[in-house]
Amino acid sequence: MSSLRTSRTRLAGAAATVVLAALSLTACQDGTGVHASGTPAAATTTANSPSAPPASGTAPSGTGSSTPQARSTTGTTRPAASTSTSKARVPAGRPVTCEGSNTKTVAAPLNRPVNHMLLTVTNTGRATCYLYGYPAVRFGEAQAVPPVIEASQPQAVVTLEPGESGYASVNLSATDGSGSNGHTVNSLTVSFRGRSGNESVGTAAHPSLPAKGVYVDDSLKVTYWQQSMDDAVQW
Secondary structure (H helix, E strand, O other): OHHHHHHHHHHHHHHHHHHHHHHHHHHHHOOOOOOOOOOOHHHHHHHHOOOOOOOOOOOOOOOOOOOOHHHHHHHOOOOHHHHHHHHHOOOOOOOEEOOHHHEEEEEEEEOOOOOEEEEEEEEOOOOOEEEEEEEEEEEOOOOOOOOEOHHHOOOOOEEEOOOOEEEEEEEOOOOOOOOOOOEEEOOEEEEEEOOOOOOEEEEEEOOOOOOOOEEEOOOOEEOOOEOOHHHHHOO
16 A cells, blocks of 8 residues: 555656646747746846946946046046145246336435436336336426436346346536526426337336436436446446
């Protein structure tokens, strides 16, 4: 009796195996795509497809957590230190002509040499400026400017960095009294020359004179602009 039950059990197991095999074969042949794991073939293909775009916010394969190159090129913010250094390097600008708007002019009578006045022009701008030629001075209501002492011409154009000064002296009157048309004046206008040395450029300066004024005559003349005060007062 026991042997009969064992034989029936084995027969039932074999029949079940044959049925499962037949179902698996039929599934593969009729295109249902069912595998032994139960995963649809279409789903497996989509997940592994190289053309599938990455999920939003996910870095592409092989880049780790790095931002794509196009985004890093346009969206990078420079370190604060680099930005500060860049701002600190402010160009001084191209050299300009010294004139009234970028300089300060002071007129001071001298005790020695006698009957002389020193003009001091200081660069108050941010760029280097050039003092061309000699000052065109007009005392009081004078229409003409006095001549220049040709022997005082320097070898190079006077160049003033910001804060630096240039000088010229004015021979106000003859020391021996030989000058004519002597008179006292209370105002002074100083005009600046351009590169050609002939025309006046920019704004004129109006330095103050002593309250009692200064005495001038027809021997009035000026020096060229000088780089140093000593060179200016020796004429």
